[in-house]
Amino acid sequence: MSEKSSKPTPRFTVITLGVSDMHASIAFYEALGFARKMRATGEAVAFFDTGGTVIALFPWDQLAGDATLPDQPRPKTFRGSTLAWNCSSVEEVDTVLDFAISCGASPLKPAHRTDYGGYSGYFGDPDNHPWEVVVAPGIEVGDDRRIHLPD
Template sequence: MNTKLPAPIPRLTMITLGVSHMRASIAFYEALGFKRRLAASGEAVAFFETGGTALGLFPWDQLAQDVTLPQDPRPRGFRGMTLAWNCSTAEEVDAVLDFAISKGASLLKPAHKTDYGGYSGYFADPDNHPWEVVVAPGIEVGDDQRVHLPD
């Protein structure tokens, strides 16, 4: 019998980052203002509200083991993905970058006008996960702090 199952509804619910030092990474993301949830998990795993998709932190070696990939060598270069902090104005982009740097982030690329009419810069968290801080034409950040994309 060939019964077709309905297609699942696609959704991205959690981004989990492998980190080297749980305590330091938890402190960094709390310092950025992300609200920690399920704190009873201690330093085994950490979850943060982000205004949309949740952010998880998990020890790098354990995450590699869980997905059955080698944990070494750890990439020092670009990993093929970025996280984004969308903003409403260029001034907000500058403020977020300055704030992140003041909390221990590394500046990867200063804010600048983009070729598509936006304004963006990049910082890296303590494990070198890159974050773009950006305002982009047509992408609105609503009062609900969520990104709203046009059709």
């Protein structure tokens, strides 16, 4: 960038998950209802529209190599990040958790009232990437499937 150019606009566009079994992970995310895009990539990489951002699935070892990180040992423990599925109601949280488990997710934490006045539970995808399913005070989920935060 030249000295006169403006600062780039920050944006979060894609989260790429390293997965052990592309076929099983693609089937799981399709079962959850995420729309797969760019199917021409086959099982080399898979992209899912999430309503504003994209989830990409990529073989674990290849993703590690691309980031120049070792792919072993593969952690079975918390990796320092979670994904979230924000909901509009307590009932929706329960419905989403039950639905995800029916699609093959692992239950990680039952839904419960939180200390901040919300309601939350967790499931793990086929590679145990943790997803929080949550309704939180002050966070509105719009008809556009995006969350809207107050200023």
